[in-house]
Amino acid sequence: MTAVFTGVCVAAGLLFLAAGTAGLLRFPDAATRLHALTKADGLGLGLIVLGLLPQMPGVAAALKLLAIWGLVLLAGATIGPLLARHATEREP
Amino acid sequence: MTWALLAAALCGLGLYGTLAAAVPLRRLLGFNLLGAGVFLCFGVVAARAGDPVPRALVITGLVVAFAATTLAVALLRRLAATRD
């Protein structure tokens, strides 16, 4: 049962990771590419984390996993606006 | 095998960057890549024997490389400032 859950979540996570990369490669300008990246990025890793949670040997490892996801989200959330402002300031 | 080839290639590439680049910063980048290649050589040897000593040396090397790079960057900036 947990194996199925892990499989589905990890597969979905990989899909979002791939979608983010595709957006980064195919969207026409920096602002839209940023949009694709931050969303799919956080969601992709989030689903992988969710899927791996039942595979962790203990509570400490599971908490570490969640902390890692939180940190990546925090990075994405701050870098998004910073880069967006930079992109509009310098390259209108 | 894979890593031995990569280590050798990085050594050659880094040395090329160090010698052939005319821009000082690119030279510094090349030198750092050369360092990465040399460290990988240590890693390949360590991985074969399970030897902790080369790994310890690489950790030392990474810290020293960082310290040396900061000094090099500061020297380059000072040089650029005296030119202006």
Next chain:
Amino acid sequence: MILDALLALAILALAAWTVWTRDAFAAGIGFVATGLLLALAWVRLGSVDVALTEAAIGAGIGGVLLVNAATHLGTTAEEAPPSPRQNRLIALLCAGFAVAVGTALLTLPDPAPNLVHEAAAALPATGLGNPVTAVLMVWRGLDTLLEAIVVLLAVLGLWALAPEGATRPAPPPREEGPLPLLARVLPPIGVVIALHIVWAGADGPGGKFQGGAILAAMWVLAWMAGLVRAPEVMDRRLAWALVAGPLVFLGVGVAGLVLAGEFLALPAGWAKPVILLIEAPLTLSIAAGLALLLLGPPERAP
């Protein structure tokens, strides 16, 4: 196996591009990306502790340093590039060097030469009961001490490059919006993680350098956001923070010479608390040193 091949190819391609590209900023980012992949490579080589160092110091603060340098220095050539003929010669030489290194690595005797037996044989002479502690204190101890002193020397070298009358690194450009928020939220988490890494490093080599690098990064982040000021070069507390680690380490080393008859030797039973006593100030000194190296030399006050 596919993973290794993919990683190695990507590292090689990225490194080659970093050497060839003309845009200095792009090359800096390329170097950071290469470092990140190298950290994964070290995992595949079975050495997570080196991977940690590469992630924290090689790609982490080292990458930030180089990207910063790229924006300051740009791509002005200091001298004429080598002529096509010289270039070919250099390329040939470097290819030869790479082939030599590769041949040497691939024709290593099996088992490869190693120090495993020497390390084990030297242990009884140290007078320590715990072999792990002995390796940490004797084989790695002098290393670690000199490493901390190298960081200290680099800081002194950096300060020596400052123009006359300069007292502290120039403040960063003012920032508003998300950066100050990040600089308030991230450092508390970063400090906890750094301490965790130092603590976990007690079982493996070199936890304090990686932890110290994270601490340094967190402080530099707060400085970037304008939340803290860079210390004055003449600040006494700063001087003590920089030398506390090496001093305590040297003190313990000399005490070992007097009490146990050998530099850095520890009386049995006391090893664990003494190591903690050394590691705490050492982490502080390394963090302070790395942060100052990242900030660069002091500039003349405006």
Next chain:
Amino acid sequence: MAEALTAAAVLALLTVLAGLVRVVRGPTRADRIMAAQLLGTGGIAVLLLLAAAGGDMALLDLALVLAVLAAFAAAAFVQAARR
């Protein structure tokens, strides 16, 4: 399970390596920073998958360090790019 997770790690690596094209092509500095950021996230995903596949929990610490420094590096890059 371990084989499937390792395969997933390979796929994750492949995905973010494709994103490296943006590091190389740019065209703006923001693009290159984004691509580096994606590589960081992907690298973390690879480490988590490998940790679950091989049971080596030390890899979680490495992922933690990458995650904490990813935010710092990106902030530093943006500030550098503004000059």
